[in-house]
Amino acid sequence: MTRVGILVNPSAARDIRRLVARASSMSVTDRCAMIHRMLVGMGTMGVDQVLMMFDRAGIGGSIASECKDAVKRGDDLRLPEIRFLEMPVDGVPEDTLKAVRQMRESGVQTIVVLGGDGTHRLVAHECGSIPLVCVSTGTNNAFPQHYEATVVGLAAGAMAMGGVSMDTACRRSKRFACTIDDAPQIPALVDICVTTEQWVGARALWRPEHLQQLFLTFAEPGAIGLSAIGSLIQPVPRWDDAGLWVEFDAKADRSIHAPLAPGLMKRVGIGDFRKIGVGQKCVVVATGGTIAFDGEKEVELSAGNRVEITLLQDGPWIVDVATVMRCIGEAGLLAAG
Known part of the structure; x- marks a missing residue:
């Protein structure tokens, strides 16, 4: 079974810099929409299951409900199964450490992280050699990048399915x-x-x-x-x-x-x-x-x-999304028919 982990920080982009500066925030609805688009990309590449932490903000529950509704409507989409980690969630940084540890032990091939520099720091501490797709949703983000969520799902799916190798598309950070x-x-x-x-x-x-x-x-x-x-x-x-x-x-x-x-x-x-x-x-x-x-x-x-x-120079392995997408095209992984 091909598994991908999605770690989303529901509190990213909601700190005091919204008050002392002009930083924007991202709503729960926006985060849910991003994750749904990622699932579409992952499903297209053949990912079987996505592991997520059940959060107090309701992101996980909303995503699960949306996926069930899509099945009922008969939407022409192949979406991976959503499985929630069995762990208590207390709304503290240790939740992220526990969640990533469980993802690693469950054998996920790739982890997608939605958050800022602080969230990525916690994930990197527990992910081991699992490659990370780093998506910016925080405030002062230097480490994660801005990508369209559908493309993130395609890239994460291609890495998890083995369609693109780590040697080709990943670099180790400091x-x-x-x-x-x-x-x-x-x-x-x-x-x-x-x-x-x-x-x-x-x-x-x-x-x-x-x-x-x-x-x-x-x-x-x-x-x-x-x-x-x-x-x-x-x-x-x-x-x-x-x-x-x-x-x-x-x-x-x-x-x-x-x-x-x-x-x-x-x-x-x-x-x-x-x-x-x-x-x-x-x-x-x-x-x-x-x-x-x-x-x-x-x-x-x-x-x-x-x-x-x-x-x-022994930090986490980071997926270069652009390189993955180039490899997908060259290998014909999205060729129709």
Whole structure:
């Protein structure tokens, strides 16, 4: 049986940046429509079953109901069976970790992720070598991409069915391993930022005066959020074997205006910056404040905490959707008749 996992974060694109900036949100109805279009693509490629986490927002239930209605209407669609994971859902990040672990243990061949950088970070921590199709539905998204959902379903289905190989269409991403006083943290996919803010609070970062040091796995032009800062002073491509370190100084002679959130431009003082290599360990001795992973504050630091950050090239395998679609065409996998 060919299985694909779909992990959707119903809370993505609903944080405080809707209030402090001009960030948009995505409704449950929009997410349901996206998933339904993905199912059409997966079914077309021959996927038998899709595994999903039952969520409190009602996305999973709505999708299951829509699929049943389509069967009753006799729609000319081949839709995969929807199976919900047997697990409690408490509306916390640990739900995602448990769901992906179950998907992996159930033998899914591909996982489609709908969310922002934070959601993808959690999925990447548990997915092992399962390739990910990363779809942006969050706020400051650097890691996932924007794709039409039908094409996502076709690409995920082709990967799961073996019509396109991982060697052909997947690349392994970078990540940051991090320990705080030798205690390992969930690795970051895009950025780690040490700040002077004393509390985790609303988690999102948008006040540049509190930024101290920033570590980026990549910084590509056109990004928004913390990675936009790096892209404006020293771009680093996603697939290069390097990252970037930035030190902030509000009184520095050099400064830039960076889009820290949709519609939110802020002046950021740059004290110093340099590239860091794969395998290079960076050490920060905290003076207090917080540390943020992939754009969200997570741990409150005490003076003297030793933070070690290492750039690695052993992150998740990412599906290049455009490459998959090119291979589908070349192999005639969608040829009529």
